[in-house]
Amino acid sequence: APPQEPGNTYDYIIVGSGPGGGTLAANLAKAGISVLLLEAGDDRGDLINQQIGLLGMFAANDPLQRWDYFVKYHSDEKVNDKARFLTWRTPEGEFYVGNKPPAGSEKLGIYYPRAGVLGGCATHNAMAAATPNDSDWDYVAEITGDDSWTAKNMRKHLISLETAHHVPKGAKGHGFSGFLDIEVTSPKQVANQPQAAIILQTAASLMGQKGNVTDLVARDLNNPLPNGNQVGLFGFPVHMAPGGIRRTSQHAIYEVQASTKAKFLTLQTQSFVTKVLFETPKGKGKKPIAVGVSYLKGQSIFKADPRWSANATKPEARTAYARNGVILAAGVFNTPQILKHSGIGPASELKKHKIPLLVDLPGVGENLQDNYEISVNAASTANLTDLGAAPCTFSGGEDDPCYHLWKEGKGPYSNGIIDALMYKTSKAAYGERDLFMWGQNGAFRGFSPVPNFDMPPDPQGRTFGFSMAKIHSRSKGRVLIKGTDPTDVPEINFHFFEGKDAAADLAAMQEGIEFGRKVFKNTPASVGPFTELDPCNVNAGESPNCNVKEFIREQAWSHHATSSAAIGSDKDKLAVLDSKFRVRGVENLRVVDGSAFPRSPGGFPVLPTFMLGEKASEVIIKEHKGKK
Numbered sequence: 001a002p003p004q005e006p007g008n009t010y011d012y013i014i015v016g017s018g019p020g021g022g023t024l025a026a027n028l029a030k031a032g033i034s035v036l037l038l039e040a041g042d043d044r045g046d047l048i049n050q051q052i053g054l055l056g057m058f059a060a061n062d063p064l065q066r067w068d069y070f071v072k073y074h075s076d077e078k079v080n081d082k083a084r085f086l087t088w089r090t091p092e093g094e095f096y097v098g099n100k101p102p103a104g105s106e107k108l109g110i111y112y113p114r115a116g117v118l119g120g121c122a123t124h125n126a127m128a129a130a131t132p133n134d135s136d137w138d139y140v141a142e143i144t145g146d147d148s149w150t151a152k153n154m155r156k157h158l159i160s161l162e163t164a165h166h167v168p169k170g171a172k173g174h175g176f177s178g179f180l181d182i183e184v185t186s187p188k189q190v191a192n193q194p195q196a197a198i199i200l201q202t203a204a205s206l207m208g209q210k211g212n213v214t215d216l217v218a219r220d221l222n223n224p225l226p227n228g229n230q231v232g233l234f235g236f237p238v239h240m241a242p243g244g245i246r247r248t249s250q251h252a253i254y255e256v257q258a259s260t261k262a263k264f265l266t267l268q269t270q271s272f273v274t275k276v277l278f279e280t281p282k283g284k285g286k287k288p289i290a291v292g293v294s295y296l297k298g299q300s301i302f303k304a305d306p307r308w309s310a311n312a313t314k315p316e317a318r319t320a321y322a323r324n325g326v327i328l329a330a331g332v333f334n335t336p337q338i339l340k341h342s343g344i345g346p347a348s349e350l351k352k353h354k355i356p357l358l359v360d361l362p363g364v365g366e367n368l369q370d371n372y373e374i375s376v377n378a379a380s381t382a383n384l385t386d387l388g389a390a391p392c393t394f395s396g397g398e399d400d401p402c403y404h405l406w407k408e409g410k411g412p413y414s415n416g417i418i419d420a421l422m423y424k425t426s427k428a429a430y431g432e433r434d435l436f437m438w439g440q441n442g443a444f445r446g447f448s449p450v451p452n453f454d455m456p457p458d459p460q461g462r463t464f465g466f467s468m469a470k471i472h473s474r475s476k477g478r479v480l481i482k483g484t485d486p487t488d489v490p491e492i493n494f495h496f497f498e499g500k501d502a503a504a505d506l507a508a509m510q511e512g513i514e515f516g517r518k519v520f521k522n523t524p525a526s527v528g529p530f531t532e533l534d535p536c537n538v539n540a541g542e543s544p545n546c547n548v549k550e551f552i553r554e555q556a557w558s559h560h561a562t563s564s565a566a567i568g569s570d571k572d573k574l575a576v577l578d579s580k581f582r583v584r585g586v587e588n589l590r591v592v593d594g595s596a597f598p599r600s601p602g603g604f605p606v607l608p609t610f611m612l613g614e615k616a617s618e619v620i621i622k623e624h625k626g627k628k
């Protein structure tokens with residue numbers, strides 16, 4: 001039995017404080033259930049680039065909070081090598097991004113940003129908070145037979161979660177007293193940016209939408225009506241309080257810490273969990289029971305942390321115990337990694353690394369999904385943005401006039417992203433909207449660890465782009481461990497555009513690009529004419545007839561990974577969890593983070609992951625109270 005020491009035994013241990021784990025930890029504590037929340041990173045809620053939502057890109061590049069993953073997108077290394085954001089480490093220890101590295105550089109892969117900090121990736125993401133297609137929830141109900149997962153039933157978890165600022169108070173299907181503020185700034189932005197408004201009006205007309213752009217971007221994307229066929233222009237919801245202040249699961253935790261329930265929540269930061277501890281009861285057919293975790297206490301223990309050093313002081317090894325269960329919420333890469341280091345995973349992989357097998361679960365680390373992303377960018381001769389005119393330095397410091405404006409709830413930093421454009425291609429996987437596009441000032445081209453490389457500076461504010469996330473893309477990737485060291489970064493390959501649906505997915509992306517091009521072509525001359533920057537860099541002398549499909553295949557990126565330890569049916573050999581988040585083959589172990597989705601939820605996973613945290617809270621609180 002676990003040592004029942006007063007200092008290290010809790011009702012539940014939760015590993016990871018992102019949208020899944022942080023939400024769950026706060027809710028359990030609010031219900032009077034004792035929780036130990038172990039978070040590998042620090043609490044960096046003090047950082048201005050976290051607080052100002054619009055500085056998310058800078059937060060994502062901040063070594064104080066980022067974790068660097070370098071992934072592969074293709075089995076074929078020749079295709080990986082074509083990526084223009086291929087990243088290398090030079091002999092001097094610097095990053096080089098591109099295809100002509102200095103001699104002696106080490107190839108790292110494609111940069112894939114993650115956050116290792118209290119609040120998880122929601123602390124530095126783009127804050128887009130969109131409900132998924134209803135069919136993504138209904139699919140979970142369909143494969144598990146558990147009706148609590150239907151889109152209709154999942155709505156209550158949005159309601160309990162949100163404080164909506166973008167719809168009239170009391171609007172059906174929305175919540176007004178949860179920890180997560182949801183705001184839409186599109187109408188304000190469109191009003192401030194007449195040129196961008198003209199581009200968006202053109203996009204709306206081309207999609208057959210009537211009406212004024214200002215009214216169209218006030219449409220609620222997260223409305224409760226059946227949504228699979230809702231297309232056109234919407235306002236872009238973000239997890240942000242009015243005035244441009246980012247909100248995340250971190251705030252759910254702060255709320256508990258400031259309340260009478262604070263005693264139920266023990267938060268330990270700088271605590272990197274290495275494995276789950278089990279007790280195996282005697283007797284035939286008895287399953288191992290999760291009773292606690294081992295963890296390493298200290299800063300920058302994980303090798304993805306840019307501050308990691310081989311010469312750092314050895315971290316302190318600790319254990320903690322849970323009376324009722326351990327919940328993994330360490331994110332899509334680390335949750336499967338912890339499972340594997342705990343002996344739960346594909347038998348062959350564990351055998352290869354000589355990790356003693358506890359349960360052969362072949363689906364752990366498999367089924368990795370992501371939205372394919374690409375953008376169509378163009379440059380005008382006109383200035384398209386109010387940001388160009390504003391004297392922002394983007395430092396978020398005392399020298400930054402926009403920081404001072406933000407403190408008064410004004411200026412460019414009080415805004416979010418401009419618009420959401422839902423589009424249904426002729427190749428849509430399930431006959432539903434399958435492209436989530438958004439218009440933005442600037443030419444976004446993917447992620448890099450070198451600041452500003454991903455979005456070249458545009459002081460004259462002449463570039464505009466439509467980025468797109470392909471919903472329901474059907475590649476299946478993999479998260480593999482490297483060996484027995486739990487602080488090693490796992491190997492990740494998304495296997496993009498592989499398998500029988502690759503051609504249809506590729507064609508759908510191409511349709512999105514052609515739509516973006518059409519918008520630029522049809523935008524009135526006062527704002528245009530535009531010259532293409534991506535996919536064909538006409539501005540740099542490339543032919544306007546460059547090979548678009550090849551461009552998509554070689555350059556598509558992603559940052560919405562899900563599904564690496566997924567819920568599935570009892571008959572599915574690759575199912576890792578049941579519909580109550582329980583890891584199959586053991587007792588008292590659950591997964592509550594983006595890994596759990598059997599199908600990637602919509603164009604943006606963060607709001608569905610917050611909702612998952614709410615749903616798990618309901619399941620666990622009910623079970624816990626039932627036991628008493």
Ligand SMILES: Cc1cc2nc3c(=O)[nH]c(=O)nc-3n(C[C@H](O)[C@H](O)[C@H](O)COP(=O)(O)OP(=O)(O)OC[C@H]3O[C@@H](n4cnc5c(N)ncnc54)[C@H](O)[C@@H]3O)c2cc1C
Nearest residue numbers: 016018020040120121125126127128273331594604605606
């Ligand atoms: C740059 C960027 C922009 C994004 N933009 C958007 C967006 O606009 N909209 C959207 O919907 N999604 C976006 N995403 C994705 C979204 O933020 C994630 O899908 C979401 O945060 C996943 O939540 P999670 O709870 O599964 O895990 P995470 O947010 O990854 O949280 C996991 C937590 O676990 C901790 N942890 C990991 N391993 C351990 C361990 N061994 N021990 C203890 N703690 C551990 C980590 O430090 C982290 O805090 C973006 C992501 C990034 C990186």
